[in-house]
Amino acid sequence: MADAAPAPVIVRVQRDDFDAAAETARLVAGRAAAGAIVSFTGLCRDEGGRLSALELEHYPGMAEAQIERICRTAVTRFSLLGIAAIHRVERIAPGENIVLVIAAAPHRHAAFDGASFVMDYLKTAAPFWKKEHFADGSEGGWVAAKDSDDTALEKWS
Amino acid sequence: MTRLVYFAWVRERIGKGEEDIDLPADVTTGAALLGYLKTLGDGYAHALEHESVIRIAINQEHVEHDEPIAGAREIALFPPMTGG
Numbered sequence: 001m002a003d004a005a006p007a008p009v010i011v012r013v014q015r016d017d018f019d020a021a022a023e024t025a026r027l028v029a030g031r032a033a034a035g036a037i038v039s040f041t042g043l044c045r046d047e048g049g050r051l052s053a054l055e056l057e058h059y060p061g062m063a064e065a066q067i068e069r070i071c072r073t074a075v076t077r078f079s080l081l082g083i084a085a086i087h088r089v090e091r092i093a094p095g096e097n098i099v100l101v102i103a104a105a106p107h108r109h110a111a112f113d114g115a116s117f118v119m120d121y122l123k124t125a126a127p128f129w130k131k132e133h134f135a136d137g138s139e140g141g142w143v144a145a146k147d148s149d150d151t152a153l154e155k156w157s
Numbered sequence: 158m159t160r161l162v163y164f165a166w167v168r169e170r171i172g173k174g175e176e177d178i179d180l181p182a183d184v185t186t187g188a189a190l191l192g193y194l195k196t197l198g199d200g201y202a203h204a205l206e207h208e209s210v211i212r213i214a215i216n217q218e219h220v221e222h223d224e225p226i227a228g229a230r231e232i233a234l235f236p237p238m239t240g241g
Contacts, residue, residue, distance in 0.1 A: 057165055058240070059164055059214070061217055063240075098241070125238065126238060128238055128239065128240025129165035129235070129240070130240070131165070142165050142166045142239070144239070145237035149241075
């Protein structure tokens with residue numbers, strides 16, 4: 001058998017919503033070696049009805065480059081057959097999608113680990129920031145970084 | 158001239174998203190840059206009050222505060238990231 005084509009790495013930062021099923025189909029099209037796909041979708045919570053929207057800011061250029069770097073590391077580390085990471089920006093309402101990560105691998109453990117690794121690093125190393133807007137019209141301020149997101153990285157070191 | 162770019166609450170407190178600035182010759186590291194900017198006004202002082210939480214990127218790459226900034230085209234200052 002000839003060498004397989006390089007694992008696709010799909011990275012996008014966009015305002016518009018994404019279609020997880022369509023992105024998954026695109027990632028694995030023609031890759032019959034893929035026996036496992038893990039797809040993670042992060043959504044905007046309503047925070048008990050208090051939140052009216054999140055505003056997502058990013059550093060154009062660096063955001064895409066950091067996500068791509070994280071994805072390529074995951075491909076190598078977990079021998080993934082493909083990875084996609086799509087992050088939305090600007091105003092996002094409760095219930096809407098924020099982020100999509102899809103990892104394809106021959107077996108399930110690599111696919112789970114690959115998606116989890118990319119999400120953990122994306123939260124702490126990719127330049128995105130969330131600001132809350134509340135249903136009562138007030139501005140909730142910038143979401144603070146969580147220590148738990150930093151400790152989540154420890155399992156990969 | 159060095160381009161400085163700011164994001165999230167650093168941007169809001171400084172009151173602008175970017176600026177081109179002539180840095181004094183003795184501002185040679187990220188830490189020195191933060192110290193210098195804090196002298197430029199209350200907005201800067203407020204934004205950079207807690208220096209240790211400020212993240213620095215040079216030419217769109219994360220760096221430590223003691224990293225030399227010589228030759229940087231673009232230096233970004235921002236809070237801890239909260240994407241995902």
